[in-house]
Amino acid sequence: MARNLVTATINGDEVEFTCSTEQTLLDVLREDLHMMGTKNGCGSGDCGACTVILNGRPVNACLVLGVELDGANIETIEGMAKGNELHPLQQKFLDHAALQCGICTPGILLMAKALLEKNPDPTESEVRFGLAGNLCRCTGYDKIVRAVLDAAVEMRASKS
Amino acid sequence: MNNKDSAGTNFKWVGKRTRRPDGPDKVTGRARYGDDMIVPGMLHAKILRSPHAHAKILSIDTSKARAFKGVKAVVTSADIPDHPLTKPPYGPIITDFHDISCNVLAREKVLYDGHAIAGVAATSERIARAAIKLIEVEYEVLPHVLDPLEASKPDAPVLHDHQYTHGVDPEPEKPSNVFRVVTGGRGDVEKGFAGADIIVEREFSSQPVHQGYIEPQACIATASEDDSVELWTTTQGHFVIRAFCARLLNMDMARIRVTASEIGGGFGGKNNIYAEPVAIRLSQMTGRPVRMVMSRSEVFRATGPASGTHTRIRMGAKKDGTITAAEVDIYNQAGAFKGSPVGRSIETFFSAYTIENIRASGYDVCVNRPKVAAYRAPGAPMAAFAAEGTINELASRLGMDAVDIRMKNAVREGDQSLSGIKYGQIGLLDVLEKVKSHEHYSAPLGPNQGRGFALGYWMHGGGLSSVSANLLDDGTIAVATGNPDIGGSRSSMRVMAAEELGIDIEMIKPIVADTGSMGYSHLTAGSRTTFATGMAVINAVREIIDKLRALAAKKWEIPVEEITWEAGQAETGRDGIKALSLKELAGMATKMGGPIAGHSEINAGGAGAAFSAQLVDVEVDPETGFVSPKRYTVFQDVGRAISPDYVEGQIQGGAVQGIGWALNEEYVYDDQARLQNTGFLDYRMPVASDVPMIDAVLIEVPNPNHPYGVRGVGEPPIISAPAAVANAVENAIGITMSSLPLSPPKVLNAIEQGQAEKD
Incomplete structure (x- = not known):
């Protein structure tokens, strides 16, 4: 299956990844980038367990496609603490x-x-x-x- | 065992609010749940599920799926051993491996929409999903039945041709959906009713509700060529998962090593096996690790809800409020296979009261729905909904206060539960007195508001627990239990260990160990963990203290009897001998005899009865029938709150689950008995804006059978919630409500009918 090259900023770091058109941001984070802090509770935008901040707004990562993320700024739970200092x-x-x-x-x-x-x-x-x-x-x-x-x-x- | 300071004023850690040891990993996303594990080389599995509620499987053709590119194996029930049916006598809980086998992968028949039929392992989840659609199943669709009353009728479609009702006389000649009738009672019910001044007779119904854990079932199985298996899974009891998988797959138990992931909620719903044996078989067939994650819709369609129920109840009382007789028949949905918690329903109906004459019958009824699973105080909330609703009506018709009528009939020390459990020190009267003296009880109500009250009784669990505590040479202690931590048990274990040792809690590291490292530990269920596993922690730590005293005796060359353990150090009354701290002794241990550890393997008895009473104010919108809880106070005898934060958390969470049960949650099926609301949007659990703060009033009447007085706290708070909320709605609208959930259309209909009757 054809994969698209996407460059996004995740928790302040520039990250390059490829994804297929059907993959969600949640799939990309968990399955490809192995950032397991973003949780999968329903996959249909009903539970909020996969909430991340996308370009300053909270979204359900399961409702955003990976290919939409070129140039996006994404904040996940892994970036909430600054080093060892909790938010x-x-x-x-x-x-x-x-x-x-x-x-x-x-x-x-x-x-x-x-x-x-x-x-x-x-x-x-x-x-x-x-x-x-x-x-x-x-x-x-x-x-x-x-x-x-x-x-x-x-x-x-x-x-x- | 010594009861340390029963007044509770002299504790260093017990009863204090301390941060939980697993907290930092959970607020940073580092904690690993069932679905958070990646094993190199793993395959992904999906399960084909039945689109029919009841059908014969005529044939299964997996050839196209097997040929699909990327598919590595396909498994059906033909690849899983069958097991004979369990024979009577039946215990209170039936574990029938024939049923479990048929539930894991259907054999001759599918029995509910979502029933598993086949599993596929492939190189990606997408391929596995596509491949299950290529499996061709030929069905002969059969008539279905969803309702327990309908299913109990002689002409109902029968799920199991081999099932004849157990516990009736004469023995039945025809198979039935009623697996068994459980009865209980005492005294002479007719005489009791004859002596009553007033009799209330009602029928109640409640719908099945799902546990609603946010983390779906997920596991990874890795089989080896030597017949051993490593299993990672989200479960309330990895030792039970090991035992069930071994028995089901005819494997040696010791060859299966199960590691429990962090668990994202369970509430009883993760006591069972579903996908684990399928993942193990697929891994054995492919020689590769196999990961299986359920979708939310699979969780709703194929994992166990609590029983829906139908209850007929009759109670009689004298003018002074003394309840003279009670009789009840409850029909509990078991789902596709026998085993609803009907015995617990019967035990919990009236066990808070000294009613002399009782007759209770419970029907365990199979219907075309997923097999029920435990859900927080299994069997009790629906029983309390009926019993407490009826008592509230007795009180109202007698012009009596709802708390006073309960005080009049409340059990005390020495009284017995329906099954004959003799109560020791219990806190029921303390709870009721606290309710009456609480400001909430007499606070003014606004327009369209009503106040409800109900009481719940529960006997929590004890049972098998193992603990291993290892003293390290820097003086810190690793405490391993075999119980998954579902609501803060690591915090409680750490507190109890630190309290015994008299050291800082930070010196204790509690962990949940895998099945290869520990003695058997039963489920984290039945409100048993802080009680039973906590007792094992205390035993294990006391063994360490004894060994440290012996070490000090050796060092000082004095008899061990002269050495006491106080505030984290070994002391003796002799002049000139300086106390030795835990850290100093730990450093000496390896040079003077070897490592020091304590362990404990117990069958904890002495669980105590717990009572939870709830006061709730609701507001009903007369235009829409929407019910909004405005104020909520729970009064519970917790024995001793080891970690008050987490005790309150259990109470608040249980009450809100009860609110969902009372107001919103239900399964919606179409006319083919296909589940329509398989997601959180349509299966409406309470969200933050639906509920008020939940005030938890902790009453501490210590359980004398636990060193710190612990009673189980997790289950009681859900029991009286549906009854209390329903009572509040009744008082708001002035109409009797007997059918859950009290969803807006139902409440609006009641208001409109009530209005029509007045006009």
Whole structure:
């Protein structure tokens, strides 16, 4: 099958890969680049486990084709911590015990990051609606919402 | 065993909020789940599934698929050994390898839409997907049945010609979908009803619901020429997977080594084998590793939901609220093969109450749906939905408070559950008192709002657990268990080990070891892990402490009896002898006798009853029938919260699963019994904007049979949730609701009919 050459920036690094026209961004990340942090929960854009940030916007990686990515800037969970330093959201998820099995966690962290970049001071309701595309079956969302709200406080404080 | 400070004020780590040891890997994407493993040279497998709910397989022709470029092997049931049916007497849980074999790959018949028929291994998943379409199956389509009541009728289509109802008199002459009738009871029900001032009689129904784990089933099997197999899989119990695969494939158990991946949710749904034996056979046939990942639609079509149920119930009470009699018949869907949790349904109906006269019958009914699997307190939420709903109606008709009627009938220490379990120290009254004194209980409600209350009873599991703890010469300790960590058990194991040793938790590294490294450990299920495996951790660590005391005795040349272990060091009362720390002793060990380790292999008994009560406020939109939970408080006796964060997490997660069960989740089939909602868009689980914060009120009445007082906490919080939510809806709209889910059309219909009756 013919493969297309694509050059994209992933977590700040220029990455060249080839992909067939049917491959999604999720396939490319997981099957070809072996970046397994982006999770596959449904493959149909319903669970949010594969959320990545594409050109500044959160997307379901399973709904984006690999061939669309030439010149794109992609941020995945592997790029969220800076070296050994966790992002405030990652820290707060640990502090608030906002994960159990952890399969939804990478997607929720990136969705929350995109949410706080757009709205640094969200209400509880805004966090809930902001994360409504990301399913979590373990936590009942309570501790996730608290962690995001607490991270927002810290991120605002560190900016001011 | 010593009960350390039962007041709970003197713990160094127990009850503290500490970061989980597996946390950093999970927030950075480094943790490896079932689908995250790559093995060099691996093939990809897919499974052909039945498009029919019930059909005879007349022939299977795999020749075109075999000839397809890139296909390396095709497997059907002909490549998997058959096994004889299990014979009576039947235990509470039936593991029938004939059924399992037929479920893994169908034999003479397909029994549900999605039933596996054949597996293909190919050089890519795309090729495997294309190749399964080339397998030609000739079917003779048969009539189907989906509903347990319909399936129990004499003229229903019969799934298994060999199945005759067990547990009825006289013995049946015709095969039936009812596999067995389980009964329980005590006292004289007729007498009990005769003494009642009021009798409530109702019928309830609930739909099957899926566990809804976000990570689909996934595994990689690597077979070797010496008949050994390495299996990587996402499971709640890799020792059970090993035992099942070995038995099913007639292999030596020790030749199969199973490594449990991180598990992306299970809730009971990952206790079973599905694709693992198929992947093993394909690997044996090809000599290459074989990876098999289910799609979401395969998960919905072919893995086990909880039973749908139909319940007829009758309860009688005196004017003062004393319940005098209860009788119940419950029909539990087993799915395509026998084995619904009907015994647990019966046990949980009334076991929170001292009702003198009870008769309960449960029907285990096969229907053309996937075989049910355990789901968080299997059998209990649907029983509580009926029993608690009926008690709420008794209370309302007697003009009694919903908590008061339960207090009037609540079991206490010395009382017995329906199956005769005698309660030790239990916290039911403490839970109920806490509800009454809580601010939520009397908080004002807004327009179109209603408050619901329900109680749940559960007896958690104990059983087989093995632990190996190894002291390293720098003083750190590797604690290996055989239980996949599904909700924070590594955190609890670490806390208990550190508490025993009196050292910093960071000195303990908890891991989940593979089946080749450890003694047998039963599933991470039944709320048993912190209780049973935790007990084994404590035993193993105590063995290390004993060895360290002996080492200090050798060093000091004094009797070991004079040496105590306090705050992480060996001490003696003698003057002039300086205490030896764990680290110092660890450094000495290899030079003075050898490495130090502790291990424990136990069958943990002494599980304690747990009770969870829930208060929920909902708002019902009278225009649409949409129900929105506005406030939610769970009151649960947790024995002792080793890691309160994760105990609360279990409670919050269980309650929200219960909200989904109550309001949204159900399977939609077309008239050919083909499942229509095979994705998360149409199988509507709660999302963050559907639910409020879930307040978890932890009540700690220690279980005297565990060194720290642990009771199982994972299952109880789902049990009363559907009943509490339904009760809240009833109170909001003033209409009795008896059929789950309370989806908008159903609620709107009830409101409109109620209005019509008033007009």
